Amino acid sequence: MSTATTLSSPRRGDTHLWSRTLIPTTREAPADAETPSHILLSRAGFIRKVAAGVYDYLPLAWRTLKKVSNIIREEMDAAGASELFMPVFVPMEFYNETKRHEAYGPLLFQVEDRKGNKAALGPTHEETITELVKGSITSYKQLPLNLYQIQTKFRDEARPRAGLLRCREFIMKDAYSFHLEVEGKGGLNEAYDAMYRAYVNSFKRCGLDFTVVEAESGPIGGSASHEFMVNCDSGEDTILKCPSSGYAANVEKCEIGARPAPSKGYFVGDPSGPLEEVHTPNCPGIEDVCKLLKVKPQHMLKSVLFKVNSTPDQLDKYGQEYILAVVRGDHDVNEGKVKALSQCTDISLADPAEAIKAGFAIGFVSPRAAVGKKGVLLLVDRDAALSFDDAAGKSKFWVTGGDKKDYHVKHFNWQRDLGKDPLGANAQGDNKGGLRGGDNYLIVGDVRNALAGDPSPRAAGSTLVAARGIEVGHIFKLGTKYSDAMGLSVLDHDQKKRSVIMGCYGIGVSRTMAACVEMSHDADGIIWPAPIAPYHVLITLMKPDNADHMALATKLSAELASAGADVLIDDRDERPGVKFKDADLIGIPIRLTIGDKALAENAVEFKARKTPGKGELVAITAATQRCLAALA
RNA sequence: CAGGGUGUAGCUCAGCUUGGUAGAGCGUCUGGUUUGGGUCCAGAAGGCCGGAGGUUCAAAUCCUCUCACCCUGACCA
Numbered sequence: 237m238s239t240a241t242t243l244s245s246p247r248r249g250d251t252h253l254w255s256r257t258l259i260p261t262t263r264e265a266p267a268d269a270e271t272p273s274h275i276l277l278s279r280a281g282f283i284r285k286v287a288a289g290v291y292d293y294l295p296l297a298w299r300t301l302k303k304v305s306n307i308i309r310e311e312m313d314a315a316g317a318s319e320l321f322m323p324v325f326v327p328m329e330f331y332n333e334t335k336r337h338e339a340y341g342p343l344l345f346q347v348e349d350r351k352g353n354k355a356a357l358g359p360t361h362e363e364t365i366t367e368l369v370k371g372s373i374t375s376y377k378q379l380p381l382n383l384y385q386i387q388t389k390f391r392d393e394a395r396p397r398a399g400l401l402r403c404r405e406f407i408m409k410d411a412y413s414f415h416l417e418v419e420g421k422g423g424l425n426e427a428y429d430a431m432y433r434a435y436v437n438s439f440k441r442c443g444l445d446f447t448v449v450e451a452e453s454g455p456i457g458g459s460a461s462h463e464f465m466v467n468c469d470s471g472e473d474t475i476l477k478c479p480s481s482g483y484a485a486n487v488e489k490c491e492i493g494a495r496p497a498p499s500k501g502y503f504v505g506d507p508s509g510p511l512e513e514v515h516t517p518n519c520p521g522i523e524d525v526c527k528l529l530k531v532k533p534q535h536m537l538k539s540v541l542f543k544v545n546s547t548p549d550q551l552d553k554y555g556q557e558y559i560l561a562v563v564r565g566d567h568d569v570n571e572g573k574v575k576a577l578s579q580c581t582d583i584s585l586a587d588p589a590e591a592i593k594a595g596f597a598i599g600f601v602s603p604r605a606a607v608g609k610k611g612v613l614l615l616v617d618r619d620a621a622l623s624f625d626d627a628a629g630k631s632k633f634w635v636t637g638g639d640k641k642d643y644h645v646k647h648f649n650w651q652r653d654l655g656k657d658p659l660g661a662n663a664q665g666d667n668k669g670g671l672r673g674g675d676n677y678l679i680v681g682d683v684r685n686a687l688a689g690d691p692s693p694r695a696a697g698s699t700l701v702a703a704r705g706i707e708v709g710h711i712f713k714l715g716t717k718y719s720d721a722m723g724l725s726v727l728d729h730d731q732k733k734r735s736v737i738m739g740c741y742g743i744g745v746s747r748t749m750a751a752c753v754e755m756s757h758d759a760d761g762i763i764w765p766a767p768i769a770p771y772h773v774l775i776t777l778m779k780p781d782n783a784d785h786m787a788l789a790t791k792l793s794a795e796l797a798s799a800g801a802d803v804l805i806d807d808r809d810e811r812p813g814v815k816f817k818d819a820d821l822i823g824i825p826i827r828l829t830i831g832d833k834a835l836a837e838n839a840v841e842f843k844a845r846k847t848p849g850k851g852e853l854v855a856i857t858a859a860t861q862r863c864l865a866a867l868a
Numbered sequence: 869c870a871g872g873g874u875g876u877a878g879c880u881c882a883g884c885u886u887g888g889u890a891g892a893g894c895g896u897c898u899g900g901u902u903u904g905g906g907u908c909c910a911g912a913a914g915g916c917c918g919g920a921g922g923u924u925c926a927a928a929u930c931c932u933c934u935c936a937c938c939c940u941g942a943c944c945a
Contacts, residue, residue: 288936342869816905819905
């Protein structure tokens, strides 16, 4: 032992008896559990549902959550951030300036005190921290600053699902940084990059297989944004990657590389036949129409109507305006790209009833619906704006809406049915459209989500591949959105008042635990990576009432604990089968089995959870070292 | 929010159509048996049938209303 003075002693591992803690494993999962993490965390006695999207974290789960949290803490602190702890309780007045209670809408849990004052249960803490910093720093010399907390968050999700993956109450690490400048030393970019590295380190240390992708910054606003996705086929998010350049993006953000323009030009080509109206009752979706008409979705034109959200002034001047986005039937409209192309940042899907009133036969809208309507912008995706199919060498056959209920049309042709020269049609008096009084009524561009097989936007000749992921981290450059709204400013060196520039950085701690299970399990149970396993070693006693066996277990656990390993001793009076099944279920990385068979050879059985098959005999004297080597 | 579905024992479910006061398996407890991959046998405890109202001599079952939960979609720092 070293005699050197240290400020804190090295961590000693925990040793717990299974019979003296709470690990209620079950043979069957609750009926509402469907995803692997939900099923396994429930069956293995980690979580128990209290209400929709609200869970107890039992001792095993809490141990894992603390380990995840501590890894994050170490990396955050190493990256120059300081931990604090803010209340769950957020007075509604805090949203007066940012109006985020409106943006969040029903997602915000609200409470009222006995005096009738309203408050929210914090879904995130930009307002709280901005208030705090506003009242605590008085000079630019106190910047940059990076503060974080690990705490429970509340969001009244419309539909909580998949156990811990989408909860109404969950544990999150949220960090906020404050800067005078974007660039340079002490600037936002520096902190953003440091957080990026801290996140990569944290998730690596947790043993996760993950991808960092470019992301939409979403309603929180701001410029750059990256998401950290655990790679997992059951993930809710679709990501696209370019194998040669390393570019990766969320499908909501992913750009599509350059593609050759059609040889004859957009919209140019003869009709595939006379326009034919077909009765298509009870066909609300593309798939239904395709089935009925026996056509493939890629021969359909899908028209999606967006409403432009205007200020009262604009409404007064231009009336209610719409954007009609047209993509191929097998493609999905990308709202972000619609916003970019139309240069309208505040749009939303049109309300069907309202749209029908405005003359759009929702469900049966074709591009023709935009023609001749004032205040309607037609956006056509490149893949939809064709009349001649270069690949097939013939006219493009299109089916689209009939612009009246229960009707579609076959052999739609852009030039014939929309106007002689759709691109130049805004020159024609009767086709006048466009937004804000302009006359640019039609734009061809990227309007759809990228797909696997699309050209990479970063490497010519490469194509994108798709994968699924679970978002566990998200970093944003916020800019001055909150500081402007709430008046957080400092005087700079030149005594000029400057809005403080902010960044925010989140990690879903409880979701990370669940994502890890999604990523790492087999038919028998969870397989924890050692750094976040609730215990490192499980000592399974075949005969817990044999004093010699228990003494050996105690000796081994003491050795392991003094080396920093956490040990769980299964001392239950259960049959071996039950113990082994439970061991596999809870997924402790190493199992040491103490039983007569091995003891006859002065050995114990060593088995790594991730290695299939039977374990190996290891001499008692070598057992501790064998475990520590396997955990390293 | 729209559409669909489910609430009966700690868990998984049957019973409901055709009303007669509640069942199975797993788990729990007792006793025995067994002892290296969810033993076997015997016994026991455990339910205001989500809640409220109604119909009826009688309601888990039929009717009305409500609440909760789940699924698909919409939505989602």
